[in-house]
Amino acid sequence: MNRATRIAVIVAMAIAVLAPIGLVVYQSFLDGPFFQPKTAFTFSAYEFVLDDEDFYEALSNSVVIAFGMTAIAVPVGAILAFLMTRTDLPGRRWIEPVILVPMFVSSVVLAFGFVVSLGPAGFVSLWVKGWLGFVPWYLYSKWTLIVIAGLTHVPHVFLYTSSALRSLGSDVEEAARMTGAGPLRVALTVSLPMVTPNILYAAVLVFFLGFELFGLPLVLGDPEGILVLATYLYKLTNKLGTPSYQLMAVVVVAIICIALPLVAMQRYLLRTANRYVSVKGKASAQRPVTIGFWRWPAVAVIVGWLAFTVVIPISGLVLRSFVSSWGEGVHLSEVLTLDHFRELTHFPNLVRGIVNTLLIASVGGALSVGVYTALNLAAHRWQSGWTRLMDYLVLLPRAMPGLVAGLAIFWVFLFTPFLSPMRQTMVAIWVAYTLVWLAYGMRLVSGALLQIGPELEEAGRVVGASAGRVSRDLTLPLIKVGLISSWLLIFITFMREYSTGVYLLSPGTEVIGSLLVSLWGSGAVDLVTALSTVNIAMIGCGLLLMSLFGKRSHG
Amino acid sequence: MAKLTIDDLHLSYGSNHILKGITATFAQGEIVALLGRSGSGKTTLLRSIAGLEEPSKGAITIGNSPVFDGAAGLNVPSEKRGLGLVFQSYALWPHKTVFENVAYGLRLRNVPSADIAQRVAAVLEGVGLGHLGDRYPHQMSGGQQQRVALARALVYNPPVILLDEPLSNLDAKLREEARIWIRSLIKRMNLTAVFVTHDQVEAMAIADRIVLLDGGRIVQAGTPEQLYTEPVSLFASEFMGTNNQIKSRVQDKRGGYALIDLSGFPLWGKDRGGKAVSEDATGVIRLEQVSVVDGEGENCVKVELETSLYLGSQWEHVFRCGDLTLRTFGRALAPGSHWLHLPPEQLWVF
Numbered sequence: 044m045n046r047a048t049r050i051a052v053i054v055a056m057a058i059a060v061l062a063p064i065g066l067v068v069y070q071s072f073l074d075g076p077f078f079q080p081k082t083a084f085t086f087s088a089y090e091f092v093l094d095d096e097d098f099y100e101a102l103s104n105s106v107v108i109a110f111g112m113t114a115i116a117v118p119v120g121a122i123l124a125f126l127m128t129r130t131d132l133p134g135r136r137w138i139e140p141v142i143l144v145p146m147f148v149s150s151v152v153l154a155f156g157f158v159v160s161l162g163p164a165g166f167v168s169l170w171v172k173g174w175l176g177f178v179p180w181y182l183y184s185k186w187t188l189i190v191i192a193g194l195t196h197v198p199h200v201f202l203y204t205s206s207a208l209r210s211l212g213s214d215v216e217e218a219a220r221m222t223g224a225g226p227l228r229v230a231l232t233v234s235l236p237m238v239t240p241n242i243l244y245a246a247v248l249v250f251f252l253g254f255e256l257f258g259l260p261l262v263l264g265d266p267e268g269i270l271v272l273a274t275y276l277y278k279l280t281n282k283l284g285t286p287s288y289q290l291m292a293v294v295v296v297a298i299i300c301i302a303l304p305l306v307a308m309q310r311y312l313l314r315t316a317n318r319y320v321s322v323k324g325k326a327s328a329q330r331p332v333t334i335g336f337w338r339w340p341a342v343a344v345i346v347g348w349l350a351f352t353v354v355i356p357i358s359g360l361v362l363r364s365f366v367s368s369w370g371e372g373v374h375l376s377e378v379l380t381l382d383h384f385r386e387l388t389h390f391p392n393l394v395r396g397i398v399n400t401l402l403i404a405s406v407g408g409a410l411s412v413g414v415y416t417a418l419n420l421a422a423h424r425w426q427s428g429w430t431r432l433m434d435y436l437v438l439l440p441r442a443m444p445g446l447v448a449g450l451a452i453f454w455v456f457l458f459t460p461f462l463s464p465m466r467q468t469m470v471a472i473w474v475a476y477t478l479v480w481l482a483y484g485m486r487l488v489s490g491a492l493l494q495i496g497p498e499l500e501e502a503g504r505v506v507g508a509s510a511g512r513v514s515r516d517l518t519l520p521l522i523k524v525g526l527i528s529s530w531l532l533i534f535i536t537f538m539r540e541y542s543t544g545v546y547l548l549s550p551g552t553e554v555i556g557s558l559l560v561s562l563w564g565s566g567a568v569d570l571v572t573a574l575s576t577v578n579i580a581m582i583g584c585g586l587l588l589m590s591l592f593g594k595r596s597h598g
Numbered sequence: 599m600a601k602l603t604i605d606d607l608h609l610s611y612g613s614n615h616i617l618k619g620i621t622a623t624f625a626q627g628e629i630v631a632l633l634g635r636s637g638s639g640k641t642t643l644l645r646s647i648a649g650l651e652e653p654s655k656g657a658i659t660i661g662n663s664p665v666f667d668g669a670a671g672l673n674v675p676s677e678k679r680g681l682g683l684v685f686q687s688y689a690l691w692p693h694k695t696v697f698e699n700v701a702y703g704l705r706l707r708n709v710p711s712a713d714i715a716q717r718v719a720a721v722l723e724g725v726g727l728g729h730l731g732d733r734y735p736h737q738m739s740g741g742q743q744q745r746v747a748l749a750r751a752l753v754y755n756p757p758v759i760l761l762d763e764p765l766s767n768l769d770a771k772l773r774e775e776a777r778i779w780i781r782s783l784i785k786r787m788n789l790t791a792v793f794v795t796h797d798q799v800e801a802m803a804i805a806d807r808i809v810l811l812d813g814g815r816i817v818q819a820g821t822p823e824q825l826y827t828e829p830v831s832l833f834a835s836e837f838m839g840t841n842n843q844i845k846s847r848v849q850d851k852r853g854g855y856a857l858i859d860l861s862g863f864p865l866w867g868k869d870r871g872g873k874a875v876s877e878d879a880t881g882v883i884r885l886e887q888v889s890v891v892d893g894e895g896e897n898c899v900k901v902e903l904e905t906s907l908y909l910g911s912q913w914e915h916v917f918r919c920g921d922l923t924l925r926t927f928g929r930a931l932a933p934g935s936h937w938l939h940l941p942p943e944q945l946w947v948f
Binding site for chain 2: 496498499501502503504505506507508509510512516517520521523
């Protein structure tokens with residue numbers, strides 16, 4: 044790309060990122076919806092929200108939940124990473140791919156799973172009640188919410204910690220064993236401290252995700268009226284009877300203001316973490332630490348975690364979608380049915396939702412990867428103020444939870460005359476999705492680009508290719524495999540996305556995720572479980588595709 | 599005729615000055631080595647010629663056409679300079695076959711397909727890989743990859759070919775062979791070549807002329823023989839060969855020679871550093887110029903044999919004289935005292 048194209052691409056991105064945020068900030072200072080002719084500048088919206096007890100309740104819940112789940116996810120994830128990467132734990136090959144499953148399933152779906160399995164009338168609850176005569180837990184409390192949120196975010200910690208541990212030479216551990224430290228001591232005093240920056244990064248990430256939590260509190264917090272910031276925003280729509288745009292805008296501004304420092308901190312930590320690890324990046328031959336008898340309790344803990352966070356909710360959900368009704372005294376064999384799936388097909392909006400989800404994930408995902416690639420190429424091997432600007436711009440959408448970004452994009456389409464005809468089309472959804480996953484997608488593609496040595500492109504320049512031809516003939520073909528796997532990951536990501544489409548939901552823009560949220564509100568459990576099962580099956584196909592592709596491109 | 603001219607070239611990354619005024623000319627048909635330690639600026643200079651780095655000041659001219667001129671704000675992009683560059687890592691494109699790697703430069707020049715096939719075949723034949731055009735780079739050995747890289751740089755007849763540490767990725771045996779065939783290939787094609795190396799033996803073996811760089815400046819330029827036998831500075835003498843060093847003080851000067859002292863033995867040496875009497879000076883003599891003699895004489899020192907290393911073709915002896923160690927090559931020696939002769943014309947005082 045030449046300089047002018049690069050700048051044009053970056054400016055386009057700046058507009059796409061800044062417009063929604065600018066509009067939200069503008070709206071937050073108005074006394075009515077921005078499209079109404081008579082609006083005035085005022086702080087009344089801020090005054091209202093800051094006087095609202097529910098807002099503080101939601102804020103403090105968000106903070107407590109974020110801290111609580113970090114305190115659970117980080118130690119469990121770190122120990123899990125050590126066990127999986129550095130020890131001779133039996134069955135590591137089988138367990139490892141399953142650990143990441145909670146990351147790929149959308150959290151509303153997981154939350155539904157917990158309700159149908161562990162809720163007051165859930166499969167597991169009733170089974171336990173049959174044994175004990177009572178159910179020894181209550182699903183809809185804040186503490187259960189924290190535990191579930193913590194345990195479902197273990198994969199994030201696992202992912203970052205294990206990749207760092209893998210690049211650590213095993214000689215440091217062997218040295219500790221030689222001086223007489225047992226396996227647990229090695230993990231706690233040598234291996235894990237050496238990857239502290241990565242664990243810290245994962246901790247901030249999990250805290251941030253806890254802050255953004257929407258699906259779990261929406262489903263699990265609602266019965267007891269436990270609000271967090273995102274659900275407060277969602278409920279605010281109906282607070283005054285009419286859609287109160289200015290109040291929503293204020294909450295969005297508040298969320299962004301808290302999220303942005305967290306995002307900046309993550310970025311800083313990621314940089315230091317990478318520096319820390321690359322110093323000893325030479326991965327010498329790794330020999331697993333033998334942990335002897337401890338293998339069995341370790342396996343038991345891991346299997347227990349997997350059973351709780353993956354097996355119980357998902358199997359419960361799938362099972363529920365195949366039974367006509369469930370409760371005490373119902374026998375499984377009598378109620379098995381396919382009716383719910385048949386019923387799905389009777390609702391045109393649900394069918395459209397499934398088709399739209401497939402389209403947005405496949406075609407939309409490919410287009411998004413195209414956008415991320417163009418943005419990456421615009422900054423590729425170019426040190427300038429423009430690329431630094433871009434680095435910071437990428438952070439902004441990251442600070443907008445999907446729900447918020449969806450709302451902002453909805454407003455942008457409402458506000459901009461030439462865009463408004465497309466507001467109720469999948470274009471709006473695609474723009475919102477692409478924006479929400481901008482930072483993630485950019486990192487996927489840049490990861491592929493970093494694999495190419497600069498000399499491969501320089502060689503092209505020297506033999507006579509212009510910058511554009513180098514991109515076309517050399518750079519893009521060289522990252523082809525990386526782009527395809529980026530697309531597969533984006534495919535799964537778009538498939539599971541649920542919050543971004545919530546405010547954009549209208550006839551024609553249904554996606555499974557936003558349909559699930561609105562169906563749950565209406566209490567249609569049968570349809571919700573059936574649709575969730577369809578969603579899980581689609582994600583499963585995506586994962587299968589990914590592992591097949593991974594095998595082929597490595598073999 | 600000068601094929602490539604570099605005039606007062608400066609380059610810096612921020613406050614870090616890499617090139618501090620390089621001026622050099624390269625004649626048609628000449629092979630020049632840019633020699634220096636890592637960080638001397640040799641690779642940066644080569645990359646500046648290729649257009650991959652942008653100097654801050656100075657000028658570069660290829661043939662009669664300027665490709666960089668700091669004052670005029672001219673900087674012709676790499677692809678318009680038409681040079682050939684062989685990368686240290688070879689930088690072969692892994693997704694193209696050997697044939698396509700080589701042919702790419704011709705395709706960019708819109709050469710008709712039939713001609714491309716013929717010219718690529720010819721140049722691959724020239725580097726001894728005529729039959730391997732269908733392979734992919736990863737299917738070839740390091741030595742073969744290097745030949746492909748060279749073929750890719752040669753195929754469109756560049757006016758100057760640049761080579762960045764071309765032999766550093768080959769093992770010792772292959773490197774010796776490659777020295778010979780690269781030099782004979784470039785000479786046979788009568789090309790102008792500039793190559794970067796940190797290995798003075800490699801530079802002397804391949805190049806017609808050596809440009810020795812240190813700290814972004816040219817220390818000395820000349821034929822390999824000149825650099826080896828007439829180094830202009832202590833740095834140049836140390837870089838080009840293996841020396842004995844005698845730290846001392848100038849005691850007397852006479853007719854282009856200076857007198858220094860080695861543990862009480864007076865030694866005359868060529869005055870190359872221009873140091874005044876009673877200034878600190880360093881005497882330098884190549885290992886092979888020191889000889890064991892029967893007895894006392896002019897410019898001789900008495901030494902104790904400390905140890906001898908057997909090198910196969912000869913012995914390397916390590917002697918002690920006061921607190922100084924002197925080394926030389928020769929036949930087997932008996933332990934005990936010996937006399938060493940350090941010829942005044944081979945002992946350089948800097």
